[in-house]
Amino acid sequence: MKVQQETDMTSKADNTEILTLPEVARYLKIAEKTVLRMAHRGAIPAAKVGNQWRFLKPVIDNWLLTKMDNTPQVSGFARLVDDPETGLMPLSRLLHESFVVPDLPPGTKEEILSTLIAPLVENNLLKDGTAYLHKLIAREQLLSTALERGIAVPHIRNPKENPPGLTVIVTGRCPAGTDFDAPDEEPTRLFFLIVTDSESVHLRLLAKLSKILSDEKTVQAILAAPDERAIIDTV
Template sequence: MTESPFNNQIMTLSEVAEYLKVAEKTILRMIQKGEIPCAKVASQWRFMRPMIDDWLISRMNVIPKNDLSSLLIKEGSLVPLSRLIRRERILTGLPAGSKEEMLDALIAPLSLSRENRKLFLKKLMQREDMSSTAIGQSIAIPHLRRPEENIITGPEVILGICPEGCDFDSIDSKPTYLFFLIITDSEVVHLRIISRISQIAGDRKLIRKLVNATDGERALGLILDSEKSGKFEAS
């Protein structure tokens, strides 16, 4: 018996279109609007099956609780990634470790009780057990399977930089250097943030500079500069 392509963890554009029963052009429009989770690998769009399933499950969105979330939903294209990243929550020089160690380091800056920290880490690991959130191009985007289960409202992004790189089961089988931990209780906002991060994934020069950043001010400045220029370079 022929194995269904939907049993694969990673789907192509045509496969995800068939899976969702829509035209490929519809998927491409959704990508352009940042409405569907995806990543570019070797100039081709790829879709992680567990992330697509998460997205389908979470279509009943939680109403955001603050103005930034509302702005991201209403005018997502106007809210830059830099506005979601606080300088003091950019972690440079992270040592390479296991998935659990990397995730624990990422949530360390959050003001969580010991019990909530363990719970948050457990939920992040449960998501990783389904399929790695390392989308290739040196980047991982850890997040909960269901944004509405976040114990922190957000929205915000914690950036972790591991200069030596670590094995995070990336879809391109290469080391992961940059970790963007997404914190939001809204699926719409979650997808908007993924859209921002996917732009960075397409800029190899920016990625190299971020990996070499030695402090939060430098890293945030690099992101700000790329947003101001509006250019993302693939070379």
């Protein structure tokens, strides 16, 4: 599947995915004027509908991950990673050995995602694994959650559709690598399935994972970790 342009995807998006300028500013926690200037410069993916700027949320998520990798010092984005006012818990507290799949076999997207959500179903955190799988696949059809360097961060389109009060990350490792439609066309080896019903926490988890995984030594350490506990300790 080739990544489509954001303007081509707008017709597939529902109203919860199409954001206005004020909504994007709140989502990114930066000033509206800053977003407007970025849109005019083409520095943020956007499309003009009439005289109004519109933004596609999944595209903004992927764009933000790229910005995190390239410019971690930018003040507006850095605050999303470690904000003492909101007190996001350390990633280590969101990881558990029961939610680590250390030996994912290569397969289709559906097979990979089905294996990743299996621990959630087994621990009674998801009532309907099939329905949740369909939501994950729908998100992938809109725009792949695979990044460069063999990493993917699967998640459903609307965090509020996750189980209430649940925040967890399911970690999957595919030593052989598998095709997940990465932008660099390289096989994906590490998967971090984000499950949270909070949009702000969702965004900040994306940011924090991006910051950690931008270090190639960390990525290689995860790939070389001997077991589930070692994977968690590395992250």
